[in-house]
Amino acid sequence: MDYKASQEYLLAKPETICDYPFGADVEVYKVKGKMFATLSFGKGNEKGTQGKMAGFYCMNLKCNPEEALMLRDIFPSVIPGYHMNKAQWNTIILDGSIPQGEIERMIDNSFMLVVSKMTKKDQQSILVHL
Template identity: 70%
Template structure:
């Protein structure tokens, strides 16, 4: 997946918006003002990543703790969430090594995890659109 296809996929989710509250170059995707993804281009200077993000777009996604660990074991392109709670977030490095369907599944799960913590009213409004 490239920058365009990821952005397009994220924005197709109901009630999703994008902003740059952390500054230019870091897109933050929210569902009803709750963050479910961040998206940026890695510089290679990210502390603790051994340069793995250099020149690749990277997406932070929320994840269940046990699944987060399992995905890190399965895919080299999945690392603990950069600048995020490492228990609940993964960073996916879009280096071409992961199947598009798996990345989309991870995006879907992040979105649904955030929605599941919303009020019943908001969950119902969103579920009608899914």
């Protein structure tokens, strides 16, 4: 999954907007004001990533802690969430090594984890569009 396909898939989620609270280099995707993904270009100097992100777009996605660890074991391009709570967020390096369907599943999961913490009213206004 490349940058453009990622961007389109993220924005296709109901009531999702793209915001830039961390500056122009980091796209933050929110549903009803709650962040469920970030998308940025890896420069290679990201502390603690051993340069793995260099030259690739990277996406941070929310994940339950058990699944986060499992995905890191399965895919070398899934690492603990850069600048995030590493127990609940993964960084996905969009280097082409992870099938698009799996990335879409991870995005869907992140979106639903955030929606599940909303009020019933907000949940219903989103879920009616799925």
